[in-house]
Amino acid sequence: MGKLPVFIVFLLAYLIMTPVTAFSAPASPDVVEVFQPDGSVVKIQQEGDEWNNWVETPEGYTVEKGSDGYWHYVIRFENGQPVLSPARADAPPPAGLKKYIRQAPEHRRTPQ
Numbered sequence: 001m002g003k004l005p006v007f008i009v010f011l012l013a014y015l016i017m018t019p020v021t022a023f024s025a026p027a028s029p030d031v032v033e034v035f036q037p038d039g040s041v042v043k044i045q046q047e048g049d050e051w052n053n054w055v056e057t058p059e060g061y062t063v064e065k066g067s068d069g070y071w072h073y074v075i076r077f078e079n080g081q082p083v084l085s086p087a088r089a090d091a092p093p094p095a096g097l098k099k100y101i102r103q104a105p106e107h108r109r110t111p112q
Helices: 003-017
Strands: 032-035 041-048 053-056 062-065 071-078 081-088
Touching: 062 081
Parallel strands: none
Antiparallel strands: 032 041, 041 053, 053 062, 062 071, 071 081
16 A cells, blocks of 8 residues: 555544534524513523523623523522522612623533
8 A cells, every 4th residue: 555545544534533623603692572470571682602601681781580480680600500689680680780790611511
């Protein structure tokens, strides 16, 4: 076997065994309206991509749907879980609430 066929075999083996870099798609920048159980409306938009994403109001306040079915403002994350404000997202944000609250990198989902 000549040098060229051996090189091609090694090249093909390398390409087959090398993982392909995964690219993620960005979240839609569209603002959508979601309804609270009582019918009130909250405007939200998804941020991030398919592996690292969160939901914010158009003003930049992070929100999450609570166990009560209502969207609430996120105060912070603890151990990867959002700590929700008692204030619902259809009301003005609580005084002093920070914008753009993110989950710690070690708790973000990663590609499998």
